[in-house]
Amino acid sequence: MNAYIDISDTVITTERLTLRPWKNSDLDDFFEYASVPGVGEAAGWPHHKTKEESENILDMFIREKKTFAIEYEGKVIGSVGIELYDENQLPEFADKAGREIGFVLSKDYWGKGLMPEAVSGVIKWLFDEVGLDFIVCGHSPENLRSKRVQEKCGFSPYKNGTFTTSDGEQRETCLKILFWKER
Numbered sequence: 001m002n003a004y005i006d007i008s009d010t011v012i013t014t015e016r017l018t019l020r021p022w023k024n025s026d027l028d029d030f031f032e033y034a035s036v037p038g039v040g041e042a043a044g045w046p047h048h049k050t051k052e053e054s055e056n057i058l059d060m061f062i063r064e065k066k067t068f069a070i071e072y073e074g075k076v077i078g079s080v081g082i083e084l085y086d087e088n089q090l091p092e093f094a095d096k097a098g099r100e101i102g103f104v105l106s107k108d109y110w111g112k113g114l115m116p117e118a119v120s121g122v123i124k125w126l127f128d129e130v131g132l133d134f135i136v137c138g139h140s141p142e143n144l145r146s147k148r149v150q151e152k153c154g155f156s157p158y159k160n161g162t163f164t165t166s167d168g169e170q171r172e173t174c175l176k177i178l179f180w181k182e183r
Helices: 024-034 039-043 051-064 114-130 144-152
Strands: 017-021 067-072 075-083 098-105 134-139 156-164 170-179
Touching (some): 017 114, 024 039, 024 075, 024 098, 039 098, 051 067, 075 114
Parallel strands (some): 098 134
Antiparallel strands (some): 067 075, 075 098, 156 170
């Protein structure tokens, strides 16, 4: 079952990063990376065409209280979202508390080990503070960067198939899973 999440009072600090709730003042940083072709597409959404589009999504992040801004050296460079997993596609976990995570990082910061650091911080919080039993995370077959981040963070292959995105789009996905006891 999907566990309740509210990050509004949560700040996670790692060696180089601060993961925190989004603020309206993050709009310029958000639009800067979200408007770059290839960044959003790697995460399953089209890059932003206008600042208004970024503003609408930023407002949603703030309202829904389930997406961390990744701050590095005073600048927001990405996000880690704690999404609902599809309970119909994973009925075997009906008696366990879980969520799905997704992440995106500014292209300017790829290859520096920042995303595994951010995801590991969120995983620790979800298991130690929220009390989840499992976390799922998916990637498209061609997104080798996301696959590598998931492997570095301890996720194991679970199943491949066609899954429905939050936008209602059907996508081929390699689903990985991490159980609390595997950490």
